[in-house]
Amino acid sequence: MFMARTCGSHSQTTGPRLRDVAQRLFARHGYAAVSMRQIAAEVGVQAGALYNYIPDKQGLLFDLMRTHLEDLLAAWQAEPHGAGPLEALEAFTRFHIRFHLERPDAVFIAYMELRNLEPENFAVIEGLRKRYETVLEDILSAGKQAGVFTLPDTKLAALAVIAMLTGVTTWYRDDGRLSRDRVARIYWNMVRKAVGA
Amino acid sequence: MFMARTCGSHSQTTGPRLRDVAQRLFARHGYAAVSMRQIAAEVGVQAGALYNYIPDKQGLLFDLMRTHLEDLLAAWQAEPHGAGPLEALEAFTRFHIRFHLERPDAVFIAYMELRNLEPENFAVIEGLRKRYETVLEDILSAGKQAGVFTLPDTKLAALAVIAMLTGVTTWYRDDGRLSRDRVARIYWNMVRKAVGA
DNA sequence: AGGTTATCTGAACGCGCGTTCATTTCAATC
DNA sequence: GATTGAAATGAACGCGCGTTCAGATAACCT
Numbered sequence: 001m002f003m004a005r006t007c008g009s010h011s012q013t014t015g016p017r018l019r020d021v022a023q024r025l026f027a028r029h030g031y032a033a034v035s036m037r038q039i040a041a042e043v044g045v046q047a048g049a050l051y052n053y054i055p056d057k058q059g060l061l062f063d064l065m066r067t068h069l070e071d072l073l074a075a076w077q078a079e080p081h082g083a084g085p086l087e088a089l090e091a092f093t094r095f096h097i098r099f100h101l102e103r104p105d106a107v108f109i110a111y112m113e114l115r116n117l118e119p120e121n122f123a124v125i126e127g128l129r130k131r132y133e134t135v136l137e138d139i140l141s142a143g144k145q146a147g148v149f150t151l152p153d154t155k156l157a158a159l160a161v162i163a164m165l166t167g168v169t170t171w172y173r174d175d176g177r178l179s180r181d182r183v184a185r186i187y188w189n190m191v192r193k194a195v196g197a
Numbered sequence: 198m199f200m201a202r203t204c205g206s207h208s209q210t211t212g213p214r215l216r217d218v219a220q221r222l223f224a225r226h227g228y229a230a231v232s233m234r235q236i237a238a239e240v241g242v243q244a245g246a247l248y249n250y251i252p253d254k255q256g257l258l259f260d261l262m263r264t265h266l267e268d269l270l271a272a273w274q275a276e277p278h279g280a281g282p283l284e285a286l287e288a289f290t291r292f293h294i295r296f297h298l299e300r301p302d303a304v305f306i307a308y309m310e311l312r313n314l315e316p317e318n319f320a321v322i323e324g325l326r327k328r329y330e331t332v333l334e335d336i337l338s339a340g341k342q343a344g345v346f347t348l349p350d351t352k353l354a355a356l357a358v359i360a361m362l363t364g365v366t367t368w369y370r371d372d373g374r375l376s377r378d379r380v381a382r383i384y385w386n387m388v389r390k391a392v393g394a
Numbered sequence: 395a396g397g398t399t400a401t402c403t404g405a406a407c408g409c410g411c412g413t414t415c416a417t418t419t420c421a422a423t424c
Numbered sequence: 425g426a427t428t429g430a431a432a433t434g435a436a437c438g439c440g441c442g443t444t445c446a447g448a449t450a451a452c453c454t
Contacts, residue, residue: 014401030312032229036442048444049402057442112309115227152383156375160387163364164357171356178353186349190357194391211431233412245414246432254412 015053017043023064027105031061031116061113062121068106069128075099076135085143086197092136093191096165097184107169133158140195150196161191212250214240220261224302228258228313258310259318265303266325272296273332282340283394289333290388293362294381304366330355337392347393358388 021042025034040047054060082091100107137158143149151157218239222231237244251257279288297304334355340346348354
């Protein structure tokens with residue numbers, strides 16, 4: 001009675017759409033609170049069809065989180081790092097804010113759904129997160145050694161700065177008082193002072 | 198066949214136990230992922246008995262969050278604020294870290310389960326959260342006016358500082374490298390520099 | 395034009411969910 | 425020792441869950 005394929009468009013699109021929809025719904029309502037049938041409805045398909053693209057619900061969550069963190073690390077690699085530690089820290093600050101504000105849903109999921117990962121999946125995600133923390137820690141460490149930064153504890157400073165920067169995603173609105181650039185400038189100002197440079 | 202009450206102890210304890218257990222499980226696995234039957238099992242009771250103490254699951258979540266935020270605001274009122282803005286900011290920093298590290302589960306829930314609140318409950322919780330943010334904002338504002346702090350944007354600074362301080366709860370471990378006092382001291386150092394004092 | 399294959403449907407599976415309630419149990423009171 | 429009433433049981437309610445799969449469908453290939 002109904003069409004097995006959407007008229008005029010290849011089902012090449014169902015895979016990406018599934019991930020888009022899942023990302024939005026997981027971010028909005030939480031992984032545990034969203035059903036496969038809700039996702040399927042928004043994709044425009046029956047629930048069973050989703051399993052042509054994912055092994056199961058857990059695999060879908062894991063894939064979203066892993067992709068996000070791999071994108072994050074790859075994007076930083078592709079970013080101009082600047083000459084010295086001070087320039088690197090500014091680059092990191094601006095990069096982090098820009099990257100995170102561009103994908104609020106993925107960020108939300110990566111920070112909030114860790115506890116819904118099965119142990120082995122959790123280990124992978126946690127490893128990627130650690131790698132990103134190390135990026136900042138290395139910058140701070142180099143700057144401290146070069147006498148550019150004043151830090152009582154490099155590791156804590158890295159965690160503090162990342163928490164501060166990531167916090168932007170919880171309140172920033174595109175139609176708000178400040179532009180992204182303005183926010184990045186203000187935060188860079190605070191970060192610079194916090195590390196004693 | 199089974200006892201309706203636990204031998205020797207009044208059921209006076211079931212209410213508090215219910216909240217304790219729910220808080221721990223919600224923090225660990227998330228509100229949507231925890232069932233009333235799981236909570237009941239840990240309390241040592243059948244699921245139906247829980248409804249002698251709560252209206253429904255949503256009411257339980259709301260009660261946990263409201264109580265936590267009211268405790269937070271009341272505890273700050275009872276705290277010695279110090280003489281000037283600089284002293285007040287130091288008091289706030291140390292208070293925030295101490296209070297949050299003492300109740301990691303409640304903190305987790307208050308930050309992660311906002312999206313599982315029904316709209317009217319959300320409004321109440323959001324109002325309490327705003328009131329707490331205003332506490333810090335007022336301190337920063339006074340310090341700026343007094344020329345003690347250098348801040349390009351008071352509101353952003355307040356959000357940044359709170360995000361930074363609350364971040365402690367995501368990594369701090371009692372058996373870790375640093376004591377709570379040491380962590381508080383290091384963070385106060387960074388906060389002080391970040392606000393230009 | 396006809397066959398192949400990727401894709402989707404629709405029904406089914408067992409299960410656990412939040413919540414209600416008549417009944418039972420037992421500490422406290424008289 | 426009988427009465428009372430708060431507290432807990434255990435069964436039941438309808439429902440939606442994640443997942444599977446045989447069968448239907450339509451785009452693609454020759």
